[in-house]
Amino acid sequence: MNSLILRTAVPALVGLMLLFSIYVLLRGHNEPGGGFIGGLIGASAFAIYTIAEGLASARRALIVPPITIAGVGLLFAALSGVVSLFFGDAFLTGQWWFPAFNPDLKYLSTVVLFDIGVYLVVVGAIVGIAFALEERE
Amino acid sequence: METVLALLVGLLFAISAYLLLSSSLIRLILGVFVLGNATHLMIFVLGRLTRESPPLIQYGLKAAEPGIANPLPQALILTAIVISFSLFAFLLVLSYRAYQSLDTINTDEMRVAEPEPAGTLLRGRDV
Amino acid sequence: MSDMTAWLVVWPVAVPLIGAALTVALWGRERAQTNIGFLAIALQLAAGLVLLQHVWENGPVAMAMGGWSAPFGIALAADVFGAGLTVVASLVAFLILIYSLTDTDADQRRAGFMPLILALMTGVAGAFLTADIFNLYVWFEVTLISSFGLMVIGGRREQLDGAVKYAFLNLLATTFLLIAIALLYGMTGTLSMADLSGKVAALPADSPIETVALLFLMSLGMKAALFPLHFWLPAAYHTPLPAVSAIFAALLTKVGVYSLIRVFMLVFPDGAEIAREAMIWVAVATMIVGALGALAESDIRRVVSFTVVSGVGVMIGGLAIGTQAALLGTTFYIIHSIIISAALFMAAGMISRAGGGTRIADLAGLYKGSPFLAVAFLLCGLSLAGVPPFAGFWPKVYLVQAGLEAGAFGIVAGILISGFLTLMLIGRSFALIFWRAAPDGAPRVVSDGGDLMKGALGALTALTFVLGVYSAPVANMAGRAASELLAPQAYIGVVLGRSAQADASGAGAAEMRP
Numbered sequence: 016m017n018s019l020i021l022r023t024a025v026p027a028l029v030g031l032m033l034l035f036s037i038y039v040l041l042r043g044h045n046e047p048g049g050g051f052i053g054g055l056i057g058a059s060a061f062a063i064y065t066i067a068e069g070l071a072s073a074r075r076a077l078i079v080p081p082i083t084i085a086g087v088g089l090l091f092a093a094l095s096g097v098v099s100l101f102f103g104d105a106f107l108t109g110q111w112w113f114p115a116f117n118p119d120l121k122y123l124s125t126v127v128l129f130d131i132g133v134y135l136v137v138v139g140a141i142v143g144i145a146f147a148l149e150e151r152e
Numbered sequence: 153m154e155t156v157l158a159l160l161v162g163l164l165f166a167i168s169a170y171l172l173l174s175s176s177l178i179r180l181i182l183g184v185f186v187l188g189n190a191t192h193l194m195i196f197v198l199g200r201l202t203r204e205s206p207p208l209i210q211y212g213l214k215a216a217e218p219g220i221a222n223p224l225p226q227a228l229i230l231t232a233i234v235i236s237f238s239l240f241a242f243l244l245v246l247s248y249r250a251y252q253s254l255d256t257i258n259t260d261e262m263r264v265a266e267p268e269p270a271g272t273l274l275r276g277r278d279v
Numbered sequence: 280m281s282d283m284t285a286w287l288v289v290w291p292v293a294v295p296l297i298g299a300a301l302t303v304a305l306w307g308r309e310r311a312q313t314n315i316g317f318l319a320i321a322l323q324l325a326a327g328l329v330l331l332q333h334v335w336e337n338g339p340v341a342m343a344m345g346g347w348s349a350p351f352g353i354a355l356a357a358d359v360f361g362a363g364l365t366v367v368a369s370l371v372a373f374l375i376l377i378y379s380l381t382d383t384d385a386d387q388r389r390a391g392f393m394p395l396i397l398a399l400m401t402g403v404a405g406a407f408l409t410a411d412i413f414n415l416y417v418w419f420e421v422t423l424i425s426s427f428g429l430m431v432i433g434g435r436r437e438q439l440d441g442a443v444k445y446a447f448l449n450l451l452a453t454t455f456l457l458i459a460i461a462l463l464y465g466m467t468g469t470l471s472m473a474d475l476s477g478k479v480a481a482l483p484a485d486s487p488i489e490t491v492a493l494l495f496l497m498s499l500g501m502k503a504a505l506f507p508l509h510f511w512l513p514a515a516y517h518t519p520l521p522a523v524s525a526i527f528a529a530l531l532t533k534v535g536v537y538s539l540i541r542v543f544m545l546v547f548p549d550g551a552e553i554a555r556e557a558m559i560w561v562a563v564a565t566m567i568v569g570a571l572g573a574l575a576e577s578d579i580r581r582v583v584s585f586t587v588v589s590g591v592g593v594m595i596g597g598l599a600i601g602t603q604a605a606l607l608g609t610t611f612y613i614i615h616s617i618i619i620s621a622a623l624f625m626a627a628g629m630i631s632r633a634g635g636g637t638r639i640a641d642l643a644g645l646y647k648g649s650p651f652l653a654v655a656f657l658l659c660g661l662s663l664a665g666v667p668p669f670a671g672f673w674p675k676v677y678l679v680q681a682g683l684e685a686g687a688f689g690i691v692a693g694i695l696i697s698g699f700l701t702l703m704l705i706g707r708s709f710a711l712i713f714w715r716a717a718p719d720g721a722p723r724v725v726s727d728g729g730d731l732m733k734g735a736l737g738a739l740t741a742l743t744f745v746l747g748v749y750s751a752p753v754a755n756m757a758g759r760a761a762s763e764l765l766a767p768q769a770y771i772g773v774v775l776g777r778s779a780q781a782d783a784s785g786a787g788a789a790e791m792r793p
Contacts, residue, residue, distance in 0.1 A: 046208070051234065086304030086394075093297045106289040106355075107345040144241050172451070177443070184450055191457050198465030228413055228464075232457060235420045239450055242427055246446055249431075250439045265440040265518050 018067070025067040032060035040134050044122060050130035054137025061138070062145045070149050081143035088135025095128040157197045164190035177247045177257040184243065188236040192229045199225030285342035287333050288355045290326035291365050291404040295319050299397035309388040313380075316393035320373045320400060327366040327404075334362045335756075339763070339770045341410060349410070349774050350474040356410035356774045358767075360610060360760035364537060365407045367614050371529050371621045371739070372400055378625050378735035379522035381728060383432075387520065390432050398425035399526065406534045410774045412460055412546070413470045415538060419453050419502070426531060429523045430515070441518030448511040452501035459494035462487070463546070473774035475546045476767065492551035495542050496558060503535030505595060506565040509588045513572060516587070517580035517637070521628020524580065528587045529621035533613055536594045540609065543598060544764040545771075558599040563693035565592030570700035574707075578637050580627045582708060583620075586663060589697050590616045596690040597678050604684070606761035608677030611753055615662070615670045615743065622659040622739035626652065629728040629736065630712060639708065644717030649727040653713040655740045660705030662743040665698045670746035673754060 036057035043049030065073040077084075096107040104110070112123040164186055171183030199222045207223035209216045251257050254264060298319025302312040334340055334357050341356035343349050357365075376396070383392055402421030409415050426449075430442040464470055466486055467478040482488060501508040512532070516524050543551070543558075569589025576582045594616065597609030627637070633649045634642040646653045662669030675694055682691035727733070746753055763770060 045211075047206075051230070080306060082306040083304050086300055086302070086306065089300035090297065090304060093293065093300050097293065097297075100286060103283070105285065105342050105344060105346045106293065109345065140238070144245070147245060180447055184447065184454070187451070187454050191454055191461065194458065195461040195464070198461050224470075225464075228461075231413075231417060235417070235424075236454075238424060239420070239427075242424070243446060243450070246427070246431070246439070246442060249434075250443050253434075253436050253439050259443070262440045262443065265437045265444075266514055 021063075021067045025064060029060045029064050032056055032063070036060065036134075040130060041122065041127075043130060044127055050133030051137055054134040055141065057134065057138045058141035058145070061142045065145060065149055070146060073146070077142065081139045081146060083139070085136045085139025085143065088132045088137075088139060090132070091135065092129050092132030095125040095132060098125045098128075153201055154197060157193065157201070161190050161194045161197065164193065175259045177250070177259065180259070181240070181243050181247060185236070185240055188232070188240075192232055192236075195225050195229050195232070199228075284333060284337075285340055287326070287330045288340050288342050288357045288408055291323050291330060291369070292355065292401060292408060294322045294326055295397045295400040295404065298322075299394050299401055302394040302397060306391070306394070307389055309385055309393070312393040313388065316397055317373070317376055319397055320369055320376060323400060323404065324366065324369040324373060327362065327369050330357055331359070331362040331366050334359055335759070339773045341770075341773045350469055350471050353414045354410040354471065354473075354774050355405075355408050356473075356770060357408050358760070358763045358770050359756060360540075360764060361407045361537075363610070363756050363760060364533070364613065364617075365404050367617050368403050368407070368530055368533075369400065371617050372396070372526060374735045374738055375522055375526045375529070375621055375625070378525065378628075378732050379520075381731045382520055382522040382628060387432050391428060392432055395425045395428040395432075396526065399429065399530070403530050403534055407537060410472050410770075411470055412463070412472050412475065412542075415472075415541075416453065416456055416460055419456065419534070419538075422531060422534060423449055423453060426527060429527075430519050432523065433520055435518070437518045441515035444511055445515035448501065452498050452508075455494060455498035455501070459491055459498055462491045462494065466491070471774065472541065472545050473767075473771040476548065476771055479546055480548070480550070488547070488550055489553050492543075492547050492554035493557070495547075496539070496554045496561075499535050499539045499542065500561065500595075501535075503532050503539060503591050503595070504565075504588050505561050505591060506568045506588075507561075509565060509569070509591075512588055513576075513581050513584040516584040516624075517578060521580075521624060521631070524584075524628070525621045525624035528584070528624050529617045532587060532591050532620075533617055536591060536598075536613060539595065540598050540606075540764065544601075544606075545767055548767075555599060555601075558595060559687065559689060562592045562596035562599050563689045565589065565595065566693040566697035567592075567700075570697040570704065573704050574700060577639050579630055579639055579642070579708065579712065580624070580637050582639075582704065583623045583627045586623065586701060586704070587616075587620050589701065590620070590663075592697065593675070593678065593694055596687075596693060597674075597681070600678075600681050600685050600687050600690060602681050602685055603758075603761050603765060604677050605681035606764050607754070607757045608674045608681060610757035610760045611670075611677065611750075612674035614753060614757070615674055615746070618739055618743050618746075619659055619663050619671060622655070622736060622743065623663065625732070625736045625739070626656045626659060629732055630656070632726045632728055634712070639711050642712045643715045644713070646713040647717075651733055651737070652727060653709070655733075655736050656713070657705070657709050658740050659743060660709065661702075662747065664702040664705055665694075666702065668744070668747045670743040670750065670753075672747055673750045674757075677754075 036053045039048040039056060040050055040053030061073060064076060098110050099105065099108040102110055109124055109126040114120060168183045168187035168190060171179045171186060174180060202221050205220050207216060207220045254262060298315050301315050305311050339356060339358040341354050344353045399422055402418045402425065405418035406415055409418060427446055430445055431438055466482060467475055469475055469478055504512040516527055566589050569585050569592055573582045573585035576585060594609050594612050597605040629652050631637045633645050633652060662671040665671045665675040675698060678694055679691050
C-alpha cells in the first residue's frame with residue numbers, strides 16, 4: 016500500500032510495538048501477558064511494516080525467513096522441557112537459576128525460555144502466513 | 153447468567169449449523185469458525201461462572217487464596233483458540249488456493265478428485 | 280521425581296518434536312532435513328522399543344508433565360497397548376520414509392515434507408501415550424495440522440479438491456470431540472482419563488452420559504472413518520503423494536480407533552449402552568460398505584482407500600464385543616492394519632508409476648515388467664483378506680471366535696462377508712492390473728520404482744508374512760494389552776499414584792518461588 020501517512024508513522028509504530036511485545040512477553044512471567052500475546056503483538060508490528068513498505072523490504076527487515084524463527088522457537092520450547100532431565104525432575108518442570116550476584120533476578124528460568132520459544136513460534140508462524148497472503152495479491 | 157450464556161451458546165450452534173449446510177466455501181469457513189467459538193464459550197460456561205478475583209497467586213504466597221475463578225477453562229479455551237486460529241488461517245489460504253485453481257467456491261462443483269463414475273474396468277477387447 | 284525410568288514415556292514424543300523443530304529451523308535445506316528426519320524416527324523407534332520392554336516387564340509407567348500431579352496436571356502414560364502401537368507406528372513410518380526418498384522430488388521435500396512428517400509422528404505418539412483427554416484433543420490437532428500440510432504438497436488440482444473436503448470434515452470432527460470433552464469436564468470436573476474412570480461411574484443416574492458417549496463415538500468415529508461418516512476418506516486419501524497416503528492410511532485412522540478404544544474401555548467401562556449397541560451395527564455396516572465401495576471403484580488408489588474403511592469396521596467390531604479375546608483380536612488387527620494399509624498404498628503408488636495411471640481400465644500386463652510388485656501386491660492383498668498364513672488371518676480368527684462366544688453373530692457375519700468380498704476384490708484387481716494382456720502386447724512399464732521403493736514394500740510384505748507364520752509374540756503382546764484394557768487398575772494407579780510421589784519430591788515446580 017502506498018500511503019505517505021502510514022509510511023511516515025510506521026518506523027515509530029513498529030519500534031514501539033516490538034518494544035511493547037517484549038515487555039508483554041517478560042511481564043507474563045508473573046503477571047498477565049506472556050509469549051503468545053507478546054508474539055501476536057510482535058507479528059502485528061511486522062504485518063504493519065509489510066503493508067506499508069512492501070513484502071521485499073519486510074523480508075529484508077526480518078533478516079531470516081519467518082519459518083526459521085518459528086523453528087528456533089519450537090526448539091527453545093522443546094529443549095526447555097528437557098533441561099529438567101539433568102535435575103531429576105519430570106519433563107517440562109521449571110528450573111530456576113538464582114545467580115549469586117543478584118539472587119532477586121527472577122527471569123533466569125526454563126519457564127521464561129519456554130515463553131520466549133512460544134513468542135518466536137507465534138511471530139514466525141503469523142508473519143509467515145501474512146507473507147503468504149501478501150504474496151498472492 | 154448461566155442461562156443467558158447457555159442460550160447464546162445454543163444460538164451460536166444454530167447459526168453454525170445453518171452456515172455449515174451451505175455449499176459455499178466462504179459460508180463453510182464462517183460456520184466452522186462460529187462452531188469453534190460456540191464451543192469455547194460452552195467450555196467457559198461449563199467451568200462454572202463466578203464473580204471472583206482472577207486466578208492469580210498474590211506475590212509472596214505459595215498458593216492462591218480461596219475464591220478465585222476457575223483457571224482450567226481459561227487454559228483450555230486459550231489452547232483451543234490458538235488451535236482454531238491456526239486452522240482458520242490454513243482454511244482461508246486453502247480455500248483461496250482452491251478457488252484459484254478450481255475456479256469455484258461451490259463444493260457441489262468440486263468433482264476433480266471424485267469424477268463421475270468412469271464405468272467399466274474392462275476395455276472393449278476384454279469383453 | 281528421582282525415578283528416571285518415567286522419562287521413557289517422554290522420549291517417543293519429545294524426540295520427533297525436537298526433530299521437527301530442527302527441520303523447521305533448517306527450512307529449505309532438504310538434505311539436512313532428510314538426515315534429521317531419518318535419525319529422529321529411528322530414535323523414536325528405539326525409544327519406543329525400550330519403553331515397550333520396560334512396560335512389559337514392570338507394568339504401566341507414567342510421568343506428570345512439569346511435576347503437576349495427575350488429576351490436575353497432564354500426565355503421559357504408557358501401557359502395553361499404547362507403547363506397542365507407538366513401536367509399530369514408528370517402524371512403519373521409517374519404512375515409509377525410505378519409500379518417500381524415491382516418491383518425493385527435491386522440490387516437494389523442500390516444501391516441508393520432513394518437518395510435517397515429524398510433526399505428524401509427534402502427534403501420533405502423543406495421542407498413543409497421553410493420559411489426559413484434553414491433551415488427546417491437542418495431539419489430534421497436531422496430527423491434523425501437519426496432515427493438512429502434507430496433503431497439499433505437490434499442489435495438483437485433485438489435491439486441493441481432496442484437501443478441502445478432508446480439512447473441513449476433520450476440523451468438524453475435532454470440534455465435536457472438543458464439545459464432547461467439554462461436556463464430560465462440565466459433569467466431572469476432571470480431564471485425566473484415569474480420574475474420569477472412577478468419576479464417570481460415580482455420576483448420578485440422570486447425567487447425560489449416553490449423550491456424551493454418543494458424541495465421542497460420533498467424533499472419534501469420524502476420525503476413524505466409521506460408516507456413515509467415512510465418506511471423507513475415499514474422497515481424499517487417493518489425492519496426495521503415495522508416501523503421504525501411506526502414512527495417513529497407516530496411522531491416522533488408527534489414532535481414531537485407538538482413542539475410541541481408550542475412551543470406551545477407560546472412561547466408559549460400563550454404561551453407555553446405546554453407544555455400544557450403535558457401535559455393533561456401525562462396525563458391521565463399515566465392514567460391508569467399505570468392501571462394497573472398494574468393489575465399485577475403478578481407481579486403484581481409491582480401491583485401497585475403501586479397504587482401509589473396511590478394516591476400521593473390523594477393529595471397532597472387536598471393541599463392540601469387548602471381551603478379552605475380542606480386544607486381543609482388535610489390537611492384533613490394528614497392528615496388522617498399520618502394516619498392510621501402508622503396504623497397499625505403497626503398492627498402489629508403484630502401480631501408478633509402473634502403469635502411468637491409477638485407472639484400472641488403463642492398467643494391464645504389469646506382471647511382465649514388474650514381477651516383484653505383482654507378487655508383493657498379491658501377498659499383501661491376501662493378508663488383507665485374512666488368508667492364512669499371513670498376519671491378517673489371526674486377528675480375524677480371534678475376533679470370529681470371540682464373536683461366536685459372545686453371541687455377536689452380526690459382527691461374525693460382517694467379518695466373514697467383508698473378508699470374502701475383499702478376497703474377490705484382490706483377485707479381480709490382480710487379474711486386471713497384472714495378468715490381463717497389455718493392449719499392444721508389449722509391457723508398458725514406465726518405472727518399477729527402484730530399489731528403495733521395492734525394499735520398503737518388500738520389508739512390509741515380509742513383516743506381514745513373518746507375523747502370520749510366527750504370530751506368538753504379537754498375539755502375546757495383544758493379549759497383555761487386552762488384559763490391561765479390561766483391568767486398568769494398574770494404569771489408573773500409576774497415573775494417579777506415581778504423580779502423588781512426584782508431588783512430594785518435585786513440588787518445587789508447583790509453588791511460586793518468590
